[in-house]
């Protein structure tokens with residue numbers, strides 16, 4: 001019997017892992033099943049562009065995986081039974097399926113985190129998912145000149161979202177509500193660059209303002225002030241899907257799967273978790289942030305772990321270090337900020353058009369990697385040396 005590897009989620013982490021696994025392990029030895037809810041690959045890092053009205057090249061997963069040997073199944077994962085080694089799937093035609101695995105690679109990513117703020121889920125838009133970005137796109141197109149557009153959250157998504165939208169909709173009155181100071185972790189020079197970008201794009205920043213609730217036409221701050229908003233966009237961070245937490249897998253407080261340095265679940269070693277869904281620890285000892293870099297580095301680590309376990313061959317892996325941020329500020333400006341061990345900003349940063357071009361190049365390169373380009377390096381498949389028996393089928 002072939003070893004069955006089931007990869008859940010075809011985002012940046014899962015798509016790359018499935019592709020590499022199918023290329024590194026011969027199809028006679030292992031089958032790679034990839035499950036994803038949507039039929040298209042979602043470039044989440046460009047969802048603020050989608051919201052701002054830009055068209056992205058459609059990328060069907062079926063086309064991306066043709067000829068790779070990956071068995072792609074479009075279905076929603078509803079549960080993981082880590083003790084029985086099965087996953088439950090809902091197919092678009094209404095069928096349900098219990099799929100067994102020898103190895104599970106869990107890469108279901110994340111969604112918007114409303115931080116439990118009342119009204120945020122009901123009355124605010126979000127750009128953490130494609131449907132959310134498309135809804136906001138339609139809403140923005142319907143707003144009259146001078147309408148108030150309010151972003152809440154000063155993290156990377158808030159900064160990228162508010163600048164992109166302000167650039168595309170200069171006739172709107174755009175503001176960013178920040179609990180602290182936007183970009184407070186950046187170097188002094190990068191912070192000044194960011195402030196100039198907000199100024200140029202007409203973004204009003206409301207710092208040190210905590211939102212207590214969201215209402216249909218306003219957000220209410222903790223001191224009771226109402227800030228008028230014809231549309232509110234909630235960018236308060238990401239939350240993982242509850243599926244892992246509802247299983248027997250050991251999870252962190254926020255529901256991320258606890259993994260060791262090889263990306264194996266600490267409670268169920270035949271489960272590997274990668275990307276936003278995993279609590280992977282960097283060399284600094286800190287948790288790696290939910291980011292595309294993390295998706296790539298954890299996917300590579302998981303692939304190396306599995307290849308080594310099945311074939312005995314261990315490939316070179318990138319060290320889990322958080323190098324820095326690459327923040328778009330609309331289409332013509334960006335900030336690249338290097339971080340020291342993921343903790344402190346170096347004084348050095350790059351801003352402006354060159355940084356924007358480098359960010360675009362990085363996005364394209366990531367998109368190529370998930371499409372099987374394997375960092376443009378040749379890959380050699382190696383035979384499986386031992387086939388552990390599957391617990392269930």
Ligand SMILES: Cc1cc2nc3c(=O)[nH]c(=O)nc-3n(C[C@H](O)[C@H](O)[C@H](O)COP(=O)(O)OP(=O)(O)OC[C@H]3O[C@@H](n4cnc5c(N)ncnc54)[C@H](O)[C@@H]3O)c2cc1C
Pocket residue numbers: 008009010011012013014035036037038042044045046047048075076077078107108109110127128129156157160241274275276277290291292293294295326327328
């Ligand atoms: C607007 C925006 C801008 C961003 N900008 C940056 C940036 O500049 N740099 C950076 O590093 N990061 C950025 N990020 C974060 C980055 O996109 C995420 O960290 C990254 O997508 C995580 O990859 P992943 O593969 O773990 O998860 P995802 O990309 O979320 O992929 C998860 C996959 O699982 C599928 N899935 C989910 N639930 C189910 C289910 N129940 N059944 C079946 N399939 C399911 C989804 O459809 C998806 O295909 C940005 C995110 C957003 C939203």
